[in-house]
Amino acid sequence: MTEKKIDWNSRISQTVRDLPPSGIRKFFDVAAKMEDVISLGVGEPDFVTPWPIRESCVYGLERGYTSYTANRGMLELRQEIAKQYMDRYQIGYNPETEILVTVGVSEALDLAMRSILMPGDEVLIPEPCYVSYQACTALAGGVPVSVPAKIENEFRITPEELEEHVTSKTRALLIGYPNNPTGAIMTRKDLEAIADFAVKHDLIVLSDEIYGDLTYGGEEHVCFSALPGMKDRTILMNGFSKAYAMTGWRIGYVLANPVITAAMTKIHQYTMLCAPITAQIAAVEALRHCAKYRDKMVAEYDRRRRLIYDGFTKIGLECFEPKGAFYIFPSIVSTGYTSNDFAEKLLETEHVALIPGSAFGACGEGHVRCSYATSADKISEALNRIEDFVIHHKK
Ligand code: PLP
Numbered sequence: 001m002t003e004k005k006i007d008w009n010s011r012i013s014q015t016v017r018d019l020p021p022s023g024i025r026k027f028f029d030v031a032a033k034m035e036d037v038i039s040l041g042v043g044e045p046d047f048v049t050p051w052p053i054r055e056s057c058v059y060g061l062e063r064g065y066t067s068y069t070a071n072r073g074m075l076e077l078r079q080e081i082a083k084q085y086m087d088r089y090q091i092g093y094n095p096e097t098e099i100l101v102t103v104g105v106s107e108a109l110d111l112a113m114r115s116i117l118m119p120g121d122e123v124l125i126p127e128p129c130y131v132s133y134q135a136c137t138a139l140a141g142g143v144p145v146s147v148p149a150k151i152e153n154e155f156r157i158t159p160e161e162l163e164e165h166v167t168s169k170t171r172a173l174l175i176g177y178p179n180n181p182t183g184a185i186m187t188r189k190d191l192e193a194i195a196d197f198a199v200k201h202d203l204i205v206l207s208d209e210i211y212g213d214l215t216y217g218g219e220e221h222v223c224f225s226a227l228p229g230m231k232d233r234t235i236l237m238n239g240f241s242k243a244y245a246m247t248g249w250r251i252g253y254v255l256a257n258p259v260i261t262a263a264m265t266k267i268h269q270y271t272m273l274c275a276p277i278t279a280q281i282a283a284v285e286a287l288r289h290c291a292k293y294r295d296k297m298v299a300e301y302d303r304r305r306r307l308i309y310d311g312f313t314k315i316g317l318e319c320f321e322p323k324g325a326f327y328i329f330p331s332i333v334s335t336g337y338t339s340n341d342f343a344e345k346l347l348e349t350e351h352v353a354l355i356p357g358s359a360f361g362a363c364g365e366g367h368v369r370c371s372y373a374t375s376a377d378k379i380s381e382a383l384n385r386i387e388d389f390v391i392h393h394k395k
Contacts, residue, residue: 015138022131024359027343031353038382040370041353043180043327045245049282050293053244056285057278065277071269072261073101073253074280080287081253089226097258100265101251101275101283105210106132108237108254111264112206113140116235121171123206126157127361128329130180130208137174145170148363151331154320155184159197172204173197175224178211181360181369182329183305183322185215188222195227205234210252211325213243213294216302219323225255232257240279242326243294244286251279301326304372304379311383315390326373329357333366336395343368345393350385 024041031037048054072078078095085091093099102108109132117123119141125133126147134144145165149155162173175194177186186194198205207224215221225234239252252275254264268274286294305322312319312330319330332342339356346352357364372379 019135019138022359024131024355027347027353027355030347034351037351037353038378038385039353040372040374040382041355042373043371044247045242045297045373046375047245047297049245049249050290053246053282053286053290057282060278060281065281067277069274069277069280071265071274072099073275074284077101077280077284080284084287085255089223091223091226091231093255094258098261099253099255100261100268101253101280102268103250103252103272103275104241105208105237105239105252107272108252109136109208110139111267112235112237112254113137113142114267115260115263116172116204117142120169122167122169124162124165124170124173126175128155128181128357128364129360130176131359133174133176146361148361155179155182155329156186156190157194159193162197166201170201170203172206174206174208176208178215178221178324180211180325181327181355181357181364183325183327185219185324186222191222191224191227195230198233199229203233205230207234207236209236209238210242212238214298214301214326215324216305217323221324235260240283240286244290245297246282246286249279249282251275251283301372304376307376308370308372308379308383315383315387317390326371328370328372329367330370331367335390339365339368346386346389349393350389352382352385
């Protein structure tokens, strides 16, 4: 029989075809082929997962824990998660009905979107933001609606800015603070205003709090669902990737009202079945015994944060002091380059990789995202190279 090939390009779903390629990947691919590159590009801890967490997994395997778990995740883990939220934010989640363990916040985000959206429903998404937010909304049949945050307001979003984008189709608001890529946090007062806005328009709030443990300078993270009256309308997502340096374990969770949790569990049981048991065992250990390792890593990020903030200020690239996550978002407008050209030219001439701000939404143009989840020595060397670049290549 003669082989008849499929024209795969024409068979890809229109929704997937319409997704723009990630503006981040391109720089990793170029950087990976170069020697002597210092990368401030990656959004993951440079630490290895603390040993007791790894050890618990090794022992788990030794004892033969290799099976599926309950769809919602091991009860033991859900109980630990509930305890954390009660101890830290004085908010109660029922481990039986209000907690679902997921394959990272990535899966939680996808489940939440697919559970709540009907075709054409709109989701308000403050930008600059994490690159998956728009894509997850679109893949679930929804329409992402970008709401630009302003540098003058240190990229905190306000109800007035959101208000301009509300329509009869708006169903939800997706916020992510501490923020990737800006390092911005929202104060309690800021979030209370957002809560009033959500009630006014009867919106579901999806809150991605994956960087909630990474705040600095005496700033305490404010958990959105712990605000008065917000628990019921919030789908809260969190995970272990950033705070416990566990990106490769693929483990996170979502906390929400029992009805929406059951709906998300339905999708999860058909598509994922459960999160890996090895990662769940490790996550229990992280929550029970590893706060001190987490706090040590956070203290080190804080040291690097101050180093990089002082460095950019000295170079004369304007930036506000980030108070959360592990990113800084300096303006490169004074150099005369677009953020894409700046990132490309810097990589080419100085071998420093960072991400153009435009990858995180149009209002990120004029900025670059630098991650300080890398060693202080590398940050210092990168700052020297960036300074050289700014002096010699200013347009
Ligand atoms: N949310 C934000 C804001 C992120 O920056 C990331 C990863 O960079 C994720 C979610 C994905 O997290 P996970 O590893 O838990 O899937």
